[in-house]
């Protein structure tokens with residue numbers, strides 16, 4: 019093991035003379051050293067911006083990602099580390115905090131074990147001193163020489179209300195390693211906003227203005243805000259289920275008389291059992307030795323409008339499962355009819371089972387009108403597949419009853435009523 | 444598959460096969476953001492993956508996944524074009540950082556939000572150029588239920604063994620359709636093993652993100668404290684330190700391209716059903732492969748000799764495809780778009796005379812359409 023005690027591997031950091039980033043790095047190192055951290059128990063995630071070029075000077079693990087995304091990248095590491103003795107620290111600028119605000123809010127909301135150090139120098143330093151979302155009102159930048167007309171975000175207020183355990187704001191002058199140590203020592207999420215000024219753009223464009231005054235005028239209080247919360251704990255997934263365990267085996271115990279592939283459309287209204295009816299028909303067909311494909315379609319608002327199921331049954335393996343013109347259509351409501359009018363019109367043969375309350379549309383299919391809805395709207399489609407089985411003889415009604423039984427749905431469906439109706443039909 | 448009775452059928456969808464396959468191959472975490480038609484994959488993952496987290500958006504999704512991968516996890520997500528578009532910069536990051544992950548891209552009809560519940564095969568050209576610099580990112584495409592299982596395993600292995608994000612390409616009609624299927628037909632999957640860096644001199648341990656014998660660096664998670672790890676999405680040298688464009692860092696960037704190309708033979712997957720004496724070749728993949736199989740069966744039944752190529756490794760393009768195409772005087776490519784994206788990738792603007800294209804927009808390609816082009 020290489021033992022370093024120093025967090026930084028050099029004193030001469032790569033920033034412009036007088037840049038506040040230099041002090042942040044040195045105070046960070048001092049704080050971690052005081053706390054007794056082995057540098058390799060620390061993971062520093064840096065953003066893209068002037069502050070992000072600190073990587074090569076660190077003896078910690080370093081991860082250098084994209085502009086604005088370091089809080090999310092650090093969060094990913096925090097999820098994976100799962101060890102309270104490790105420390106994840108994110109270095110980000112005011113610019114990165116603007117574009118990646120959501121990531122900071124998310125980490126605060128989840129109270130992830132990590133510290134975000136916001137290097138707020140009021141502008142995008144690396145790209146030439148432009149106005150950021152944290153630039154105070156009235157502050158001059160290279161894209162607002164007359165002063166930023168808009169007020170900046172209060173990142174501390176946002177962090178605190180999002181749920182951070184600790185949020186603090188400090189002026190980035192002198193030795194503030196103790197303040198950083200408090201943030202680093204926090205068990206859940208902590209954010210510390212360090213107010214600084216970029217000599218190359220900020221000082222030049224705002225001569226004679228003092229950092230403290232700028233902060234005060236912007237109404238940014240120096241302080242510490244606390245939420246009493248437990249740090250994030252992974253709640254989900256520890257218990258995993260084999261996805262095949264609950265998929266029922268369907269054994270072939272019935273026969274089918276189907277000799278050629280057949281395409282079937284079941285269609286009715288949402289809440290009228292169409293998709294369940296399709297599953298019953300599919301499973302009963304598998305029980306009868308057929309190959310099956312099944313898919314559903316319905317509007318995005320699943321509770322209203324049409325509900326359609328498309329099935330293919332075949333004595334052989336089914337490859338292509340699309341249905342252009344179906345062989346059989348079972349329509350149990352007006353919604354279902356409207357959704358399938360064009361396809362029904364294109365049928366030159368085959369069978370159209372349709373509820374007798376509906377006007378028979380133009381089609382070349384044989385029409386079989388029946389009062390499917392008399393069983394009650396909720397079960398119209400399920401009765402529809404029984405009726406289809408009875409009249410077509412493709413599969414037996416017993417295979418459907420058996421499927422209902424195997425699925426444990428006997429008490430939920432009107433079995434007796436279906437039997438009586440089938441006997442009458 | 445011990446779970447099912449031998450020979451018994453089940454009614455399942457490909458989403459279930461994909462997630463179970465990924466998990467058995469060693470994927471251990473899923474980051475989700477809802478989008479049709481990838482929602483079943485998200486739902487199954489929430490029951491299956493040892494770590495499951497809901498992200499607030501798709502940029503966060505890949506960032507979290509990359510962070511997890513840096514700690515040694517093998518994360519997965521599933522999305523469709525709108526989400527994938529947001530992920531592009533972050534996938535570039537993971538690519539540059541050489542961290543493994545599988546991104547399931549379920550294609551739907553575009554442009555933009557397009558139609559969420561309509562299938563398509565329109566995202567291949569985006570994948571071809573999505574890494575800045577044009578460097579190849581592996582794309583495996585499923586063409587049937589067996590693929591949903593086997594290519595899921597391969598995707599995990601490829602991402603770990605090559606240390607790269609891998610895209611598992613599929614489409615709405617594949618992952619949202621239930622079929623009768625025998626689970627006991629599936630191969631057993633053995634979990635992937637990571638090659639970890641072991642340091643030779645514990646007192647002066649130096650880990651280079653590249654510098655070993657092979658093209659692919661060994662893993663070293665940021666959770667250990669034997670040796671410093673530097674992970675960098677900016678142009679970097681062997682130590683993982685940012686560089687402008689010096690020789691060493693350029694060699695590193697070239698290696699990212701080379702490792703995926705040089706190792707391609709190990710990850711070249713395709714089905715080639717050759718009929719002796721055939722002049723016709725049909726090429727199809729993804730959802731359209733099923734229609735192509737039907738078409739080939741019918742053509743052969745009618746005495747028209749036809750071979751079928753189903754590419755599964757779409758990117759980087761294995762050289763075998765052009766070698767096969769060479770042998771035929773008529774080649775029909777079928778894919779569900781109107782611009783023959785894989786044809787574009789294979790031939791650019793110089794498409795051979797013998798090439799014909801069958802495409803569709805908003806509708807699955809039928810076997811009849813393909814047969815017509817061959818006849």
Ligand SMILES: Cc1ncc(C[n+]2csc(CCOP(=O)(O)OP(=O)(O)O)c2C)c(N)n1
Pocket residue numbers: 065066067068069070085110111112113114115137139141142143144145150
């Ligand atoms: C997605 C994206 N947009 C824009 C940029 C360009 N960019 C690089 S650094 C930077 C500004 C950094 O400003 P800040 O985060 O405040 O850091 P500072 O340089 O001030 O330390 C920007 C906008 C980028 N790298 N990526």
Ligand code: SF4
Pocket residue numbers: 032033034035036037038039068139143144216217218219
């Ligand atoms: S440009 Fe500004 S922020 Fe960047 S290093 Fe120089 S002084 Fe610091």
Ligand SMILES: [Mg+2]
Pocket residue numbers: 067111112113137138139140141142143
């Ligand atoms: Mg800044």
